[in-house]
Amino acid sequence: MNTKVTSVKGPLPGPKSNDLFARWSRVEAQCAGYQAKVAWDHALGVLVTDVDGNKFIDWTSGVLVTNVGHCHPDLVKAVQEVATKLLNNYECLHPWRVEAAEKLISVLPPHLDRCFFLTTGSEVTESAIRIMKRKTGKFEIISFYGGFHGRTSAAATAGGLSGPKKGYGPMLPGAIRVPFPYCYRCPFKADPATCDMLCLDYVDDSVRANSTGSLAGLIVEPYLGAGGFIFPPQGWLKRLEQWLRGRGLLFTLDEVQSGYGRTGKFWAMQWEELAPDLVTIGKGIGSGVPASAVAGRAEVIGTLGHGEMSSTMGGNPLASAAVAVVVDIMKREHLAENALRIGKLMMARLLEIKEKSPYVGDVRGMGLVMGVELVKDKKSKEPAPDLTRKLIDVAAENGLLIGSVGIFGNVIRVAPPLVITEAEAHESLDIFEKALSLL
Numbered sequence: 001m002n003t004k005v006t007s008v009k010g011p012l013p014g015p016k017s018n019d020l021f022a023r024w025s026r027v028e029a030q031c032a033g034y035q036a037k038v039a040w041d042h043a044l045g046v047l048v049t050d051v052d053g054n055k056f057i058d059w060t061s062g063v064l065v066t067n068v069g070h071c072h073p074d075l076v077k078a079v080q081e082v083a084t085k086l087l088n089n090y091e092c093l094h095p096w097r098v099e100a101a102e103k104l105i106s107v108l109p110p111h112l113d114r115c116f117f118l119t120t121g122s123e124v125t126e127s128a129i130r131i132m133k134r135k136t137g138k139f140e141i142i143s144f145y146g147g148f149h150g151r152t153s154a155a156a157t158a159g160g161l162s163g164p165k166k167g168y169g170p171m172l173p174g175a176i177r178v179p180f181p182y183c184y185r186c187p188f189k190a191d192p193a194t195c196d197m198l199c200l201d202y203v204d205d206s207v208r209a210n211s212t213g214s215l216a217g218l219i220v221e222p223y224l225g226a227g228g229f230i231f232p233p234q235g236w237l238k239r240l241e242q243w244l245r246g247r248g249l250l251f252t253l254d255e256v257q258s259g260y261g262r263t264g265k266f267w268a269m270q271w272e273e274l275a276p277d278l279v280t281i282g283k284g285i286g287s288g289v290p291a292s293a294v295a296g297r298a299e300v301i302g303t304l305g306h307g308e309m310s311s312t313m314g315g316n317p318l319a320s321a322a323v324a325v326v327v328d329i330m331k332r333e334h335l336a337e338n339a340l341r342i343g344k345l346m347m348a349r350l351l352e353i354k355e356k357s358p359y360v361g362d363v364r365g366m367g368l369v370m371g372v373e374l375v376k377d378k379k380s381k382e383p384a385p386d387l388t389r390k391l392i393d394v395a396a397e398n399g400l401l402i403g404s405v406g407i408f409g410n411v412i413r414v415a416p417p418l419v420i421t422e423a424e425a426h427e428s429l430d431i432f433e434k435a436l437s438l439l
């Protein structure tokens with residue numbers, strides 16, 4: 001019995017997609033990243049149908065957004081209901097806002113007892129940095145090479161990728177950037193088995209050399225997302241936190257991408273029982289409906305007084321209804337647990353694929369966020385961005401949608417919606433393996 005859910009009828013782009021891409025290029029600036037030539041029409045769970053009727057399994061979740069699955073019926077229903085009642089009233093109170101905040105606080109560690117809502121990940125980064133500066137009266141922020149916190153000013157300054165900064169400088173003063181433990185390409189050429197995380201000593205050295213004595217705090221992702229799905233060794237985040245505590249510095253953890261079950265626990269911070277002062281949250285919080293939040297300890301977040309933080313769309317009824325129902329879905333469907341279970345299965349197969357393929361240099365990840373780093377040659381580890389783009393096309397032609405990230409643009413992101421089943425995982429891995437063999 002054929003249980004395959006994917007089907008691609010002909011070469012891509014299909015005729016309707018082709019027409020849409022042509023129209024698009026005539027009216028909107030073409031600044032999006034590389035993508036398969038597929039114009040999406042509708043999606044449910046992990047299955048995407050394009051405007052030509054082709055069906056694909058999605059390994060992108062948008063960009064790690066649709067954690068509860070594309071167009072989850074309960075989410076759609078909640079949004080439809082609120083849309084008939086109230087769409088926006090700026091900061092004025094409405095029931096959905098309170099419910100969203102209560103639900104969000106209920107799934108956070110108890111010390112994070114206050115939140116406020118904005119709309120994008122970049123916005124919440126800006127706010128967290130503003131709070132760290134306001135609370136301490138200082139202006140220096142430590143952040144990491146390869147980090148990504150958004151494209152607005154403070155976010156791009158804290159980031160460690162060149163793209164968001166290109167042609168934009170000078171960036172904000174007070175940035176102290178230090179290397180992240182990218183063990184596959186260790187900046188210190190150290191052996192992770194024996195180095196005892198010497199990159200942490202370098203944080204100390206950098207601060208000693210660069211700080212004017214005005215350190216406010218630090219922002220870090222639990223793993224580098226846009227930087228290439230790079231995971232620090234176990235214990236590194238905890239030791240970083242201890243280093244901060246020893247100096248009385250504030251700690252912001254950017255869970256915009258890693259939260260909402262992605263790593264196999266509701267929050268990535270739960271793996272090492274971290275206790276950040278502030279957490280930035282986005283993407284999965286609305287699972288497709290634009291929403292974001294900053295959560296923190298009351299005495300830290302409360303540094304902003306009345307009238308000192310808002311955004312036109314933040315906490316609007318539509319977003320709030322989504323935030324509330326997404327928490328319910330996550331819990332009821334045990335999606336973090338599913339991410340852990342299916343993630344293990346997918347990781348095991350990806351490691352087998354790595355052994356067979358001459359191009360897969362590294363496979364790493366947790367739960368349902370895994371990176372497959374492509375190289376021209378396993379010995380030299382020379383990044384293979386051209387091959388990565390080709391793989392995106394070949395995978396789509398065979399029914400799988402993937403995207404890329406990374407400092408060198410050579411890391412495939414394996415990040416399907418958390419509702420993916422075992423059968424869908426295997427079907428998508430079969431396609432991935434076949435696409436690799438066709439390069």
Ligand SMILES: Cc1ncc(COP(=O)(O)O)c(C=O)c1O
Nearest residue numbers: 120121122148149150225256257
């Ligand atoms: C870890 C992290 N922080 C912040 C952002 C910025 O989010 P947004 O694109 O919603 O502004 C992103 C987006 O990819 C992200 O991955």
